[in-house]
Amino acid sequence: MNKKILVAYFSASGVTKRAASLLAKAAGADIFEIQPKTPYTRADLDWMNKRSRSSVEMSDPSSRPEIENRVENFSDYDVIFIGFPIWWYTAPTIVKTFLESYDFSGKKIVLFATSGGSGLGKTESALKPCAPNAEWMGGKLVNGASESALKSWVESLKL
Numbered sequence: 001m002n003k004k005i006l007v008a009y010f011s012a013s014g015v016t017k018r019a020a021s022l023l024a025k026a027a028g029a030d031i032f033e034i035q036p037k038t039p040y041t042r043a044d045l046d047w048m049n050k051r052s053r054s055s056v057e058m059s060d061p062s063s064r065p066e067i068e069n070r071v072e073n074f075s076d077y078d079v080i081f082i083g084f085p086i087w088w089y090t091a092p093t094i095v096k097t098f099l100e101s102y103d104f105s106g107k108k109i110v111l112f113a114t115s116g117g118s119g120l121g122k123t124e125s126a127l128k129p130c131a132p133n134a135e136w137m138g139g140k141l142v143n144g145a146s147e148s149a150l151k152s153w154v155e156s157l158k159l
Contacts, residue, residue: 109137
């Protein structure tokens with residue numbers, strides 16, 4: 001049976017979007033951009049300002065920014081790669097919104113991230129409660145990864 005694969009990603013600056021595009025191509029997957037209902041501005045992303053939108057969201061465990069769009073035919077997918085930039089050593093809270101918006105029962109989740117300096121850390125354990133019925137397959141930082149490197153990674157997962 002061929003698995004139907006989706007690459008869903010959130011990208012604030014375009015770095016994760018580029019990685020997601022390469023990954024979707026490498027995996028033969030559909031692609032979906034997680035778009036916030038209120039787009040982030042440069043000021044919103046100022047991590048040096050404790051009152052910036054991203055700082056406020058990331059310091060509030062209950063924060064769930066609204067998403068503008070939905071995945072069509074989500075139930076058709078078997079494997080979902082979820083990508084995002086690392087913010088404050090974990091996934092942005094909008095990723096939790098995405099995970100809590102769908103039923104991931106019986107689906108495989110694979111994380112991928114871009115980061116300016118930190119790894120995935122405890123991101124998976126922080127996200128698992130948002131989709132407890134999924135099969136979590138770990139994740140990978142994909143900074144600067146080529147399509148061929150991503151293809152090798154996808155193949156190694158034996159989805």
